Amino acid sequence: MSETTEPGSPRVGGTVLGSTDPRRLWEWYRDVFAPGLTRDGAEDGGPVRHLRLGGTYVVFEARDDVGRKSVEPGRVLVNFEVTDIREMERRLDAQLNPRWIRPVETVDEHVLLGTLEDPDGNYVQLCDTTADGTPA
Template sequence: MKRPVLGSMLLASTDPERLRTWYVTALEPAENADVAAYGVLRFGDFHLFIDTRADVGDKNPEPGRMIINFDVPDARAVVARMNDLGVTWLAELEDRDGSLFATAIDPDGNYVQIIELSEAHRAGM
């Protein structure tokens, strides 16, 4: 039996266009016309669907329940770009034993973690 693969998630919003624009500007997803037509953002093999739902509020009341992690090759460059956008940080960029971590807050209040793992941490995974 083939094992399931986590390939996407739906991020619901009362203003999906604003949220989608934020993710595109802040994190530069891969371009793919097939998924872009549906408003889907592709990050590697993972797809982020951002759509509206009637059963969510304007802000996430429990943002720590689910944190979206982005593995990046250059955390400092991503953080600099996000700073230029005026991003609010829950946790500023910090070095944790050679790996870099920062946690931003998107316009809906969700936590978005930027991670640049060191080669040593990758080898230990």
């Protein structure tokens, strides 16, 4: 995708994921996207945790106005650009056994996509634009 904003336009600073169990959700995202990370990003054990990924934040916040599971998980997909999506798929299958909503597949000659479900039922999309598009 090409950038279409003008200088000085707003940019997405982060994504907030409200949860009844933000620590569980934070741990899952940490295991998926930052498996070597040990610090949890919470201030003094407070209710808000975060991960800084690719120059933006994913924030995990305790909320009492959300259910334990998302009722419309396809409404908003958080998309993460990754490298070596096939290796990531193998690691996730071995370590987390996630529910794949859309298995990793070739979208065009340079893009592989896959969508999985996080513990709260949100859909998380993985996109690899560094791939050659050859199925593994």
